[in-house]
Amino acid sequence: MPLKDFFGKRKKYASIPSEKAKVDVPEGLMQKCDNCKQIYYRKEIVKSLYVCPNCGYHHPMTAWTRIESLFDEGTFTEWDAGLTSANPLDFPDYETKIKKDRQKTGLNEGIVTGTGAIEGNQVAFAVMDSNFRMGSMGSAIGEKIARAIENAREESIPFIIFTASGGARMQEGLLSLMQMAKTSFAVKRFRDSGNLMISVMTHPTTGGVSASFASIGDYNFAEPGALIGFAGRRIIEQTIREKLPNDFQTAEFQLEHGQVDKVIHRHDMKTTLGKLLCMHTDGR
Template identity: 75%
Template sequence: MLKDLFNKKKKYASIPSEQSKVDIPEGLMKKCDNCYKIFYRKELYNNLNVCPNCGHHHQLNAWERIDSLFDADSFVEWDQGMITANPLDFPDYEKKMESDRSKTGLNEAVVTGKGTIDGQATAFAVMDARFRMGSMGSVVGEKIARAIEKARKESLPFIIFTASGGARMQEGVLSLMQMTKTSVAISRFSKSGGLMISIMTHPTTGGVSASFASLGDYNFAEPGALIGFAGRRIIEQTIREKLPDDFQTAEFQLKHGQLDQVIHRQDMKYVLGTLLKMHQKGGTPK
């Protein structure tokens, strides 16, 4: 069953035809970061922000991710109003947070809640790299831990999409404590029989990769995602060796047994919906 699930034939958008040179309003077009071809933003959006030419996965924000996965009008957000303080009196931290709230429309770097995917109820968390680079502060850790606890109490599976530069430096050791907090919540959830699915997107690094991102019953990733703890340059300087070109990519991690599968974004809803049906008590996928 799983072999068929992961080998499902993919249907990608066709390559667009050449456009004549005309005056184009600013913001209408977007250049692919990988192959440098130019597309209409709407075309990329309709293709889930995946390049129709080379398959490069551009980032999705939290609500784009939710809209791409959940059944219409089924998602209910949790803990929306939680906002971090400035526990270490870090200079200009409040101003930077307010700027990110204004820019993203989010109060923090993670959105949590519950909804249905192909009719299957699940708890959910998705990180947004636009907000402080998706860094893990005390509120991010608290929201994720609360979501896991609610999933346990309501007997729901838990799915998380990670995208983070690591622990948030402005909160010092308080941000590092979130690694333990979330890991303990996952341990309690797992011992109660809960199902956790983790999907690592670009980038998933630092304390996030070393804690809750890697603790799923299924650990997946999107193609080309950067996944690792320390940076490439630091590792090369430490071990005094040149690392492979694909080091810390999702494909490298899969080849070395750190992931269960790399899943194209267009297949994600099908895979998650099927897994939820497989693990439903007494349920079988149709």
């Protein structure tokens, strides 16, 4: 073969159209960190309990994912799964939005309550899910929390709550705000009985939730970087006419100013809670 023919001849693979050479990436295979923008295989994030391997940012978890990460296998029993919100004020499209969130999350409401064991210690439990109406507190959520606390009091076991909420649910008006008093009173009865309550605030814990049951545990913990506060940053700045620190209302800021007792990394959460429960229950 003449040398010019060898170099002039096109290779077979070179004739393949470029669009056919592209490999499609299956949807949901990759995930970008909301903080550092690094891209990872989704299974890496899931394995890391939704904590970014690069920057340590704690992504939101669903209620059931958090429960699975904390409870001893096979020990969880759910309470009041069928309790749902009504539309007492006939707020336009409220029921439609609730229905969509039920389909999206598989939950009837933005919280799961129940009982189970953490490192062998039996506890009552409530975990809020920010994917359902941004974890907003309506009458059903308040009722589920109050019932869970009352069950814990009757069984004389500790109560742990993980909060994640944008505040009170405006579609239920005053009925939503009433849950602040109802849940706080339930906590008072529970603590007067000599029982232990642990509150863990996750991102975000704001509004009426932060001003009621989220902040009145015997221990008040938080996850790194969680937004914790009542009013929004912009409203506060406009009210006091001052510029707030960049880390204002973060878990670390709240720890520095005595509003939370400890900031706990998600990877250490089960071990820390287990040790604390053993200390208070004498290993029972």
